[in-house]
Amino acid sequence: MKKTVTQILLFFVLLQGAYSQQNWQAYWITHKDSISQTNSWYCFRKDFKLDNPPSSVLAKIAIDTKYWLWINGELVVFEGGLKRGPSPTGTYFDEVQIGKYLVEGSNTIAILGWYMGKDGFSHVDSGRFGLYFEADLSENLLISDGSWKYIAHPAYETCPPPLANYRLSESSIRFDARNDLGEWYQPAYAISSWSNAIELGEAPLEPWNDLHRRPIPQWKNSGIIAYKNQHEFPLLVKNDTTIICELPSNIQITPYLKVEADTEGEIIEMKTETFYGGGPPNIYAQYVIKKGVQEYESFGWMNGHNVIYKIPAGVKIIDLKYRETGYDTEFSGSFTSSNEFLNKIWQKSLRTLYLTMRDTYMDCPDRERAQWWGDVVNESGEAFFALDTASHLLQKKGMYELISWQKQDSTLFSPIPAGNWDKELPIQMLTSVGYYGFYNYYLNTGDLATISDLYPGVKKYLGVWKQDADGAVLLREGGWLWGDWGENKDLQLLTNGFYYLALKGALKMAEALGICDDVTLYETKMKLLKDNFNSRYWTGSGYRHPDYKGETDDRSQAVAVVSGIAEADKYPVLFEVFKREEHASPYMEKYVLEALFQMGMVDYALERMEKRFGPMVENPDYDTLFEGWNIGDPAYGGGTTNHAWSGGALTILSQYLCGISPLEPGYKNFQIVPNPGSVQLASAEATTVKGLVKSNFENKEHEFLLEVSIPKGTDAVVGIPFERDYTEIKLGNKTIWKSGKPRKSNKARFVEKNGSHLLFEVKPGNYRFTAIKI
Structure with a gap:
């Protein structure tokens, strides 16, 4: 098949953009x-x-x-x-x-x-x-x-069965010291x-x-270090013994041992509790003993909370240690609040996020280690609030890979890179190139060169999709028509919503690139789709595709809200749907929570967050979040105990509760507009491409205090939540609002009252707002 001129140009652009060397x-x-x-x-x-x-x-x-x-x-x-x-x-x-x-x-x-x-x-x-x-x-x-x-x-061999499942390219490593x-x-x-x-x-x-x-970057490397629970070594093992060594958290490690033996041929086995991570086996390690003193580190990384050594009788253990490696980024973001559950879910989301970063973003570090792009979108969104800017490179790598693997028929698929998978998941691919995927990368980084490189591939993929005369997108099954884990998925409705979000992301990328014809094209498509969505699918009690017969799909309602398809007049009805329906998996629940925050239903959003995520957050045996809602629950459906698609609450708490969000690409202009609900205290920090941004509020009965840090090279909009009228708002010691009207200030310019907040523009610096409630 002959390549089109566009395909040839795209190939050479990607060749340069993906760092080819001559x-x-x-x-x-x-x-x-x-x-x-x-x-x-x-x-x-x-x-x-x-x-x-x-x-x-x-x-x-x-x-x-x-x-x-x-x-x-x-x-x-x-x-x-x-x-x-x-x-x-x-x-x-x-x-x-x-x-x-x-x-x-x-x-x-x-x-x-x-x-x-x-x-x-x-x-x-x-x-x-x-x-x-x-x-x-x-x-x-x-x-x-x-x-x-x-x-x-x-000395290197492959461990005997059970062999690592087919999703993994790694094998279990056996080392015969003889x-x-x-x-x-x-x-x-x-x-x-x-x-x-x-x-x-x-x-x-x-x-x-x-x-x-x-x-x-090359991996962060701890060197060989001691386990959290120190054992008494040296120790002569008189009977076959299992020693469980505790790690500080669920991390990526390579196990180490130093032993002495008088005989040879016996086997020491090393694995973690995640060996059957989500069902099929992943990797473990074996060491075949020789005579004398010997030390060994198994170079195939594994992960878990504990490393389990099985030591044969007669072996003298001199030392057991480990090396932690992982993606080289710092935990530079933070979140704390007066609500301990929110603190726990943010921290568990962070741990789960970091555990799923290495060669690529991955769904889980044990069963698959695969760059499923539905997961990547959630993960990369969390990284902007939790990690330093080195983390941006992992999303950028994945974006180039996704477009470089685009098929001749212009379809995209994930996970990639992959040698034994090539099926398109249409909804995930719409998510990847759309508003929460590629555009969110640009919004947070300002990296227009990457968007310029990859946009032609995005446009090609969106061109695969067709709309009928009324604007509805025609369902494409692709290689696997998958919308989410669980039941009651209104797939045609969900597809229309994510196609709208994909168009929205493409529209904003085309605007940034100055491609006016494409902007007009996307605007036309979006208007048709939105009008059709509201006229054909709105029933008066929620959105529903005519062919769908299940219970009302909370995911689809959420996507309608966060995409902008649903207008505010529908929020009261949709709120009743969200109170009644709970079908979304931990992956799609992020969109439900975001919709609730955008609708102003903050306290219910936090209530639902705790209700649904509570069992995994409060589980003392894991510091990561699960693929499904609980372990051992018949409705759980299987899955791993460390799945980064479940960490969307991290984004919600930093972006919406504490209100940090870019308004222009690269944080040239951003906002700190907290939505506290009944939360008394909350503080968040995010390391942006412009520097550290801080939001710290105290929500008292008679006053609202907000401290913010605005880095150099930026402008910011700060919002004081308009819960009820204020008698006075001060910036430092100077009054900037009194008796329902703004006062002149050379540090803060009043912008507007938007129904939920009083908005002020501020320049770089550190500020303290005090709002006295009536």
Whole structure:
């Protein structure tokens, strides 16, 4: 099939936007048999000399799939590389600064490579193991070629069944210490018996093709540290023993052990309580003991609240520890309030969010590790309030991947990157490219270059959808017609609502890019759809598609509100629906809560939040949120105990209760307009691209206090909730409102009374508003 001009231009735009690198100078190398087996491990060494080592050297490293890098015996990169998939055929490469590790005279580069060797929901297997390395050393160019030495590591094997489920590209790692090579990465280790690597050709080269620079940071790395519950070591195990080591929270870890044994061949098993995460097995680890003192760290990360070691009799445990790794971002946002439940759900949402960040945003870190875009939209929205700006890069990476994987027929699908999945979930894809997905990224970052790169793909996908003469979008089943977990889904209504939100996001992106014809197109489509939605689907007691026969779908009503389809005159009726119907999963409940806040029903929103999320929030055994509503409940439906799609309350509390929200892209202009309801105290901080924003309110019987911080380079609108009339509002010690009228102020300009708030414009600085209630 011939590509259109638009497709060709989009390809080259994405090639640049996804960090493709040119002028490669090294060779892809592999092992001599060039037979790639699942879960295989290879050691590569290059010894060389330098007379005048430069202080700054940038190495470029690509591999299928992961690597560990030592220079002169020092560990420089722990689990480098990203799972494949910047495009269906492309591969990521790392840039690593190695200058400070080089010395005058002899030097050693050592790389342990892990070839996963199977497709998954987050990785597309190339079918062949390969390594690429290049570094300009000033004196000469250090490149991977046939002079590098290698050996297949004989100690690495695959654990026996149960094997990791098909969604995971990782395998469970078994290490037989009887075949260990020892410290092969140390310069003094002799490698004369190793084979020379096989040169396959210069990059770009099939099957790895175009190389794309890693767009996210290397992992945060704690080093080897002690467990939360200290055990008495050394300990001689007299009978087969299970030792449960407690982690500080549910985190991504690699387990470590140091033991002594008089015999060999016995097995130590390491796993976490999430091994059966959401049903099918994920990964665990085994270590086959040799004689003597030995230590080992299993490099395949796992997650959980506890690490469970099964130790055979006769083994002397010298130490058990772990290493935490994870996405390199800081927990720079915060939320506290006088309501302990709200504090707990915000913190559990944060923990669940961070646990589902690594190579991509993922639904869960155990069962799938997959970038389902319905989940990504919720997760990325939370990150803007909870994490620092480094987190933005993970959404940006996912956005480029989503459009790069767009099919010839212009459809999109997720999860991607994936080697064993290609089905479109139409509602999720509308969500991804729409108002809460791509546009929300632009609104929070101001990154117009990325939107410019990706917008043509968004437009192409929206063009797949058709509307009838009355404006209703025609239902597309795609590869999997999925709207949400659970029952009573009015799918045609839900699809129309999310299509409207997709058009709304595209409209705003087209406005930012100055594409006037597209703006007009989207405005026309939105008007038709909104008019049809209200005339055809409104029954007087809620929205309902004529073909739908189930109970009224609370999700669809919520989407009608948050999209702007439902006008305020329908809010009283919709409020009764929300009080009566509870069908949304924890994923879609975010939209219900947001709708309630937008309707001004703050106290009921918080009441419903606590009612529905209460069992998982109050469960003392987990510091993460579940995929379904509870564990062991027949209506739960299965699922994981750590699923980031459930964390929407974090966004609601920071954005609506404390009122922090951008008005213009990149926080050039934003608002702090709290909606306290009956909450007495609440405080939130968010790290934006302009700096730290703070909102702190105290809601007393006779006064409302609001302290805000506005960073430099911004303008802000501050809202005082108009619960009842105020006799006076002060900014600091100066009166800015009295007897129902604004007073002149050089620090705050009155904008309007909008029905729920008195709005004032302020410049950068720290302010304290005091509103005296009548």
